[in-house]
Amino acid sequence: MSDLVKETQYDEAIALKEKGDLVQAVTMLEKLCEDFPEYALPHAALSMIYCRLDKFPESLNHAEMVCELEPEDPFSFVAMSALAIKSGDHAAAEDALHKAQLAQLRYFHSQAREAGTGNAEESDSKTGNKTENQAENETNTQANSEENA
Numbered sequence: 751m752s753d754l755v756k757e758t759q760y761d762e763a764i765a766l767k768e769k770g771d772l773v774q775a776v777t778m779l780e781k782l783c784e785d786f787p788e789y790a791l792p793h794a795a796l797s798m799i800y801c802r803l804d805k806f807p808e809s810l811n812h813a814e815m816v817c818e819l820e821p822e823d824p825f826s827f828v829a830m831s832a833l834a835i836k837s838g839d840h841a842a843a844e845d846a847l848h849k850a851q852l853a854q855l856r857y858f859h860s861q862a863r864e865a866g867t868g869n870a871e872e873s874d875s876k877t878g879n880k881t882e883n884q885a886e887n888e889t890n891t892q893a894n895s896e897e898n899a
Contacts, residue, residue, distance in 0.1 A: 756786050764795060772799055783812075790819040794826075797833060806837035817849070824853040 763778035776799055782792040793812040800809035813830040820826045827850030834843035 756782060756789060760789075760791055760795075763792070767795065767799060772803065775799065783815075788819060790816050790826075793819065794829070797829070801833050801836060806833070809833050810837060810839070810842070817846070822853055822856060824850040824857065826850075827853060 759778060759782055763775045763782065766772075766778065767775035776796065779792040779796045779799070782789060783796065786792070793815040797809045797812035797816065800806070800812065810830070810833055813826075813833050816826045817830050827846045831843045831846035831850065834840070834846055
């Protein structure tokens with residue numbers, strides 16, 4: 751199938767969801783996920799629909815898939831964090847939020863490099879922003895001290 755076909759099917763599934771036909775929308779979206787496992791949008795839609803239906807394991811599975819498919823998109827991790835909170839899994843929510851922060855840092859670093867500001871680490875030391883490695887080390891140190899407490 752072409753990209754146009756999959757996007758048309760996705761749009762049809764979303765239209766069904768908006769009309770309130772969640773059963774048919776879920777069926778179409780699940781089929782899209784099966785046919786196009788690398789297509790993140792149906793996974794994202796399913797994670798939201800399943801959350802609305804209080805099917806949290808299914809919701810979180812699709813949200814995790816979106817994060818795997820779109821690892822540079824901080825919003826995917828923020829959405830995952832919100833879903834994890836709704837499901838009561840606060841540890842997963844914190845982990846997803848941490849990953850969102852790291853994705854955002856990677857984005858800012860790539861933008862700084864593209865803008866020609868030179869070394870992103872150097873520009874971070876001047877602005878006081880933490881680098882990805884600094885944030886990761888700080889998180890690991892905090893986790894270790896909490897475990898030892």
